[in-house]
Amino acid sequence: MKGAKLGTTLLIGVVSTAVCWVLLDTWTGQGHQAPPLPWTAVAGLVVLVLVMIAAGLPMRRWQRTAPAERSGVRRPIDPLVAARTAVLAKAAAYGGALILGWYLGQGLVLLPDLLGDRLTRFVTALVAAAGALALSVAGFVVQRWCRVPPDDEDQPRDPSER
Structure with a gap:
């Protein structure tokens, strides 16, 4: 699996900012109320960041273990769990x-x-x-x-290179 690319992530952020700005400016320009900005959204994002880090910590611990010691680890990393964590990380990068x-x-x-209220909404x-961004x-x-x-x-990675 290819990881998330920084350029693609920046493009997603810029395009979504522009589209949201144009749509919301048009919407509010027609006299409609802007969507609410609850503080619970911030709390939800913080929870997502913590979950993302918690999911990755076993991978980090395994990666920091010396290669000779990895085979003797009591509970090795399940490859399916590692793959799912990598996919979740890619989704977090793009979704964030x-x-x-x-x-x-x-x-x-x-x-x-x-x-007044617009300043509070802006800060939120x-x-x-x-x-x-943290996500x-x-x-x-x-x-x-x-x-x-x-x-x-020292070992070749491709069996045909042997």
Whole structure:
């Protein structure tokens, strides 16, 4: 499996910010109320970041174990669990970028007139955007933890090279 690419993640974030900004600006320009920005969204993003890190910690511990000691580990890493964790990390990286765009777009709509309730909503949007950025970064970090180092540098990796 190929990991999440930084360029693709940035593109997702920029495009989702632009689309959200245009749609919400049009929506609020027609006199409609902007969608709510609850603080529970920030708490949910923090929980997702913690879950992402918790899922990746066994991979990090295994990776930091010396290759000679890995075979003697009491409970080796299940390859299916490692693969699922890597897929979850990729989804977190891309999903975090998409959510980041959603909250940045909302912040851009609120930016021209920061008075009263709009200031509180703007701060909430920025904090939620920071949480989404943290989710994306956690996805990249855990994805890196899931990389398996080669067994031995001296051995050829492809059986046809022997």
